[in-house]
Amino acid sequence: MSEIIKTSAVVLGKMNYSDSSLIVTLYTEHNGKVSAIVKGARSPKSKLSMIVDTLNHIEVIFYKKESRELQIVSSADLISHYPNIKSDLESTKYAFAVLELVRNLTIENESNNRLFKGLVKILDHFENKKETPAILFARFFMFLITETGYEMMIDKCSICGKQLLPEQSAGYNFSSGFVCNECLQSHSGFEKIDSELFKFLYCLKNKKILNGLKAKIIDDGNSFLERYVKEHIPDFKGIQSLNLFK
Numbered sequence: 137m138s139e140i141i142k143t144s145a146v147v148l149g150k151m152n153y154s155d156s157s158l159i160v161t162l163y164t165e166h167n168g169k170v171s172a173i174v175k176g177a178r179s180p181k182s183k184l185s186m187i188v189d190t191l192n193h194i195e196v197i198f199y200k201k202e203s204r205e206l207q208i209v210s211s212a213d214l215i216s217h218y219p220n221i222k223s224d225l226e227s228t229k230y231a232f233a234v235l236e237l238v239r240n241l242t243i244e245n246e247s248n249n250r251l252f253k254g255l256v257k258i259l260d261h262f263e264n265k266k267e268t269p270a271i272l273f274a275r276f277f278m279f280l281i282t283e284t285g286y287e288m289m290i291d292k293c294s295i296c297g298k299q300l301l302p303e304q305s306a307g308y309n310f311s312s313g314f315v316c317n318e319c320l321q322s323h324s325g326f327e328k329i330d331s332e333l334f335k336f337l338y339c340l341k342n343k344k345i346l347n348g349l350k351a352k353i354i355d356d357g358n359s360f361l362e363r364y365v366k367e368h369i370p371d372f373k374g375i376q377s378l379n380l381f382k
């Protein structure tokens with residue numbers, strides 16, 4: 137028996153299958169990440185390939201069978217196709233990087249409603265140019281790290297417990313996390329994180345407003361987050377989308 141599911145979803149990616157079908161990866165509101173086939177989507181008469189397109193926010197109906205790897209999409213309607221994102225290269229690059237992160241760091245059929253809401257919200261922010269694409273990406277990256285269970289402990293020194301402040305530099309290594317300046321001096325095996333980079337990470341983690349950031353600090357921050365995930369999840373290969381557009 138299969139179940140009929142109607143849900144809101146974001147299209148994380150797609151690929152052609154056989155002569156006229158598509159295989160898509162969706163992040164759904166109630167069922168988490170789902171792989172599905174859209175039969176006949178690429179035939180000239182079908183509008184489905186326009187609707188079930190990468191990045192789009194859609195309302196989809198599919199037949200779900202637990203034992204099946206690919207679910208079957210029966211219909212789909214468009215909620216948003218994010219025209220402002222798609223007409224801007226920088227926004228496209230970072231929005232695709234968001235999709236790539238969700239594709240690679242979530243588990244099939246594991247629902248996370250907060251993650252779904254966060255995904256739609258960040259795409260809306262990209263669409264409305266709430267902040268620069270690189271900062272929006274960094275905000276989502278930090279959020280996803282927390283949602284996937286690898287929360288960055290950035291408020292207190294992991295050795296002495298002293299409060300860490302965003303105006304100061306800090307120390308970091310994989311096994312201990314962040315430490316204060318004094319512990320950085322008195323212990324070996326930590327690298328120094330300079331104050332600008334630390335402040336950026338601190339503000340991302342604590343959802344604070346960011347102003348007047350240099351592009352280099354944002355890039356360094358995103359590279360730091362990428363490295364942090366690689367350290368915690370050895371299977372994670374890094375973010376391809378950011379390299380494709382370079």
Ligand SMILES: [Zn+2]
Nearest residue numbers: 293296316319
């Ligand atoms: Zn300390």
